Amino acid sequence: MIEVRSLKIDYGSPGSAVRAVDGVDFTLDRGRSLALIGPSGCGKTTILFSISGLLLPTEGTITISGTPVTGPRRDVALILQNAGLLPWKTVWQNANLSLLLSGDYPKQDAGAVLDELGLSEVKDRYPAELSEGMKRRVGIARALSTAPSVMLMDEPLASLDTLTRERIQDLFLTLWRTHKFSLILVTHDIEEAAFLGQEILVLTERPARIKERVENPEMGGLDYRESAAYTQTVRKLREVLEK
Amino acid sequence: MKRTLTYVASICALLFIWEMASIAVNAINNAPLLPGPFNALSQVVKNAAELQHHFLASAWRLILAILIALATGVPLGLTTGREPTLDRFLSPIIYITYPIPQVALILFLFVVFGTGSGTKVAMVALVLFFQILVSARGAAKNIPEEHIISVRSAGASRWQIYWHVILPASLPDILTSVRVSIGLGIAFLYIAETNAALGTGLGGYINKHMLFQRDRAFAGIIALALLGLILYLAVDGLERILCRWKYVSRRAR
Ligand SMILES: Nc1ncnc2c1ncn2[C@@H]1O[C@H](COP(=O)(O)OP(=O)(O)O)[C@@H](O)[C@H]1O
Numbered sequence: 001m002i003e004v005r006s007l008k009i010d011y012g013s014p015g016s017a018v019r020a021v022d023g024v025d026f027t028l029d030r031g032r033s034l035a036l037i038g039p040s041g042c043g044k045t046t047i048l049f050s051i052s053g054l055l056l057p058t059e060g061t062i063t064i065s066g067t068p069v070t071g072p073r074r075d076v077a078l079i080l081q082n083a084g085l086l087p088w089k090t091v092w093q094n095a096n097l098s099l100l101l102s103g104d105y106p107k108q109d110a111g112a113v114l115d116e117l118g119l120s121e122v123k124d125r126y127p128a129e130l131s132e133g134m135k136r137r138v139g140i141a142r143a144l145s146t147a148p149s150v151m152l153m154d155e156p157l158a159s160l161d162t163l164t165r166e167r168i169q170d171l172f173l174t175l176w177r178t179h180k181f182s183l184i185l186v187t188h189d190i191e192e193a194a195f196l197g198q199e200i201l202v203l204t205e206r207p208a209r210i211k212e213r214v215e216n217p218e219m220g221g222l223d224y225r226e227s228a229a230y231t232q233t234v235r236k237l238r239e240v241l242e243k
Numbered sequence: 244m245k246r247t248l249t250y251v252a253s254i255c256a257l258l259f260i261w262e263m264a265s266i267a268v269n270a271i272n273n274a275p276l277l278p279g280p281f282n283a284l285s286q287v288v289k290n291a292a293e294l295q296h297h298f299l300a301s302a303w304r305l306i307l308a309i310l311i312a313l314a315t316g317v318p319l320g321l322t323t324g325r326e327p328t329l330d331r332f333l334s335p336i337i338y339i340t341y342p343i344p345q346v347a348l349i350l351f352l353f354v355v356f357g358t359g360s361g362t363k364v365a366m367v368a369l370v371l372f373f374q375i376l377v378s379a380r381g382a383a384k385n386i387p388e389e390h391i392i393s394v395r396s397a398g399a400s401r402w403q404i405y406w407h408v409i410l411p412a413s414l415p416d417i418l419t420s421v422r423v424s425i426g427l428g429i430a431f432l433y434i435a436e437t438n439a440a441l442g443t444g445l446g447g448y449i450n451k452h453m454l455f456q457r458d459r460a461f462a463g464i465i466a467l468a469l470l471g472l473i474l475y476l477a478v479d480g481l482e483r484i485l486c487r488w489k490y491v492s493r494r495a496r
Pocket residue numbers: 011012018020038039040041042043044045046047206
């Protein structure tokens with residue numbers, strides 16, 4: 001379970017601080033999914049970085065499975081906007097990076113995950129040789145390699161073409177159901193939020209506050225995009241964002 | 244095949260320009276002042292053993308100086324590039340000392356290191372140290388933040404960030420500064436070797452023969468050019484191994 005209580009985050013020094021997040025509260029039960037949506041620059045990345053331990057809250061608390069977050073931890077994986085791959089490492093090295101950093105490689109490796117994602121064939125290639133869709137999958141492989149209980153995604157599919165994006169959204173959904181991690185997805189894409197979030201928090205302009213919580217209980221099927229409930233959630237989100 | 248032809252054509256053009264220059268200079272002055280390439284090359288062959296001796300002396304000084312400059316300049320450059328507090332402390336020192344012509348210190352170096360190889364290596368290493376330090380610092384400053392965040396979120400320690408991100412990301416720029424260092428290093432090695440008239444080294448050899456046996460002096464210059472070329476090719480080869488990722492994008496997807 002992830003608990004975020006009265007989260008406030010300022011940038012800059014105390015005298016000339018800029019508030020990016022101004023009192024955000026939510027709880028996410030184990031294995032559930034949450035989408036955070038809001039205008040760009042509102043503080044979404046800031047919230048995600050604080051949950052991943054990269055940034056300490058100015059006020060408020062974040063706990064994961066009962067322990068306060070004080071820094072990056074092994075059971076929490078973060079996927080960044082452009083997959084966060086290192087260009088000088090091969091697919092194999094990128095996928096195993098988290099395990100290498102924690103000292104678990106080569107006792108454990110990402111071989112099985114690469115198989116699952118259909119990347120075994122390209123494991124000796126460098127990121128520059130891959131299509132955008134493949135790069136995202138390598139980023140996912142690295143995140144999954146440590147079998148995390150929490151997966152954080154920061155606009156992971158921005159700048160992908162529509163078809164590739166939907167294919168990878170389908171992949172996210174499948175992985176979320178099979179690997180059973182808790183998912184927090186940051187996006188500015190309404191359709192993505194509606195497809196992947198069981199609950200969707202709509203944020204205000206900076207500083208981020210929760211404008212509205214939208215429940216999306218019927219999500220979870222690959223054909224959800226064809227359903228009436230999906231269309232309704234999308235419409236609802238659009239209304240709230242425009243308000 | 245086509246590339247080899249271009250290289251050959253380029254060398255021929257160089258020899259041709261040299262020969263023309265030699266003919267022109269000698270005609271204008273009505274005296275054999277500038278030896279042509281073929282005279283110089285025949286002196287290379289004639290004095291091969293002696294030249295090799297001086298070549299090796301210069302080569303190991305230059306290589307040692309580059310290695311010393313790398314071993315000091317890279318760590319200091321990368322850390323000042325990444326650690327703001329260290330940068331605030333060291334930047335003023337660097338920018339005050341960087342523009343001082345390091346040759347100004349050469350007599351001082353002779354006093355400290357004597358007239359042997361020590362001074363020559365120290366002179367060149369000092370010049371290249373700044374060159375490499377400034378490049379490494381600039382490279383480290385320009386690393387996209389997302390690379391750092393990506394490994395930090397995976398729990399990387401500070402040392403791991405340097406090893407897995409900052410060093411490899413800066414390596415292409417560092418190798419470029421090594422290429423620049425070869426040319427710069429040869430120039431300063433020449434100065435250091437001619438200042439210490441005694442002893443081995445191509446600088447002394449060239450200087451010694453420049454007045455009365457100019458074709459031998461030019462044979463020495465050819466040897467010095469060859470030294471630069473060999474080191475250049477070595478750095479290119481090293482880059483192809485160490486920065487293989489930079490060359491793959493040209494391969495088909
Ligand atoms: N390191 C920083 N220093 C100062 N201000 C920052 C920093 N990072 C982000 N900000 C500011 O905080 C606000 C929220 O940023 P961010 O969380 O990245 O927004 P989002 O991800 O929603 O686009 C923005 O206005 C941004 O300019």
